[in-house]
Amino acid sequence: MPATQSQRASVIIPASASNDLAAASSIRGLVSKYAQSQLRLKKPTTVFVGGTGQEVLTEADWKTNVKSDVILLISAGEEHIGANKEPNGHGAGNHFAEVQVVEASSLANIDNSLQQDNVVLLVHSGSQGLGGNILKKCMTETRTSFGEGSADAIGYMEEHNQACIEMIAVAKTALKKCRMIDIWHNNVERIAWPPSELWSAGKYASSIYNIVPCDCVYIHRKGAAPTYDPKIQLPLSLLPLPGSRGTPTLILQPTFSTSNAWGLKNGLSLAHGAGCAMSRAKALSASAQKYKGQNILEPRLADLQGTWVICDEKGLVFEEAPDAYKDVQAVSQDLVDADAAQVVGWCRSRISYKVRNETC
Structure with a gap:
């Protein structure tokens, strides 16, 4: 089970x-x-x-x-919210929303980029069951895959893509003009393949819709972020690499060069987080023992600019303690060593929101 x-x-x-x-x-x-x-x-x-x-x-x-x-x-996870309802939270699981401050950035001379002391809202949100609901509508016990170009495949991709567009639109409307970083992950993309120097030249978008089907592949990302904007098919200038609660979120700049075959070697993708170092069950047991009698919802006295955590589920606080995650610096170094990205700055969380048990 x-x-x-x-x-x-x-x-x-x-x-x-x-x-x-x-x-x-x-x-x-x-x-x-x-x-x-x-x-x-x-x-x-x-x-x-x-x-x-x-x-x-x-x-x-x-x-x-x-x-x-x-x-x-x-x-x-989340149950489907329904076609006529809007999302009302960031979902279940490891999703969160954090108010962060940019502590370092090498992008000082770039307009509309992240600058030191900027305040950002980092949101890691689920679809509240919408994605799973779309998949279940298309799959049966005897039908677990679709042929390329079939009516079923086209119908699924159209509904999948529309859901992604609508979820992003809802989030951006709710946040209005706030500065926001999206962690885009867990999706399927049909993309021209293989990538080429056109990525770095900014010319890929003009040719992507004029290619024959055999020049395309499907990339299914599960816990990974694309290195390009799926809407306009152009490289992204920035991507966040969250660590764990209380550790830095690194600001990455995807790399496209001959050494990584213009993104082919890393599948036009980067890690979207440091990742768990242990199971939730093990983290709950270990953290509950380590932090017994301590209030880990507040910053430590030695770090008054640390993270305030809003979470009404005590077990979840222990499951997602910093010890339960990999070292974000080590993860980023792997990406740098693979020439998949470079680190151009970092943010640190001031408020981390998980869940409130409120009733109206």
């Missing part, structure tokens, strides 16, 4: 368990409780069948799909 790639557990369903969702001994209830206790998922929301991606919703679904050795994927 995988919750994430690092959280797995086996569960034995007794013969007396019921498919009836309302029953006290329902299989759904048993799976949910087991996910909470063994995988430390606070609120399991959706269940999918491994291999097919089918969501298990009805009594018939549970009766048909729950068999010996079945793999269930348990999600504690």
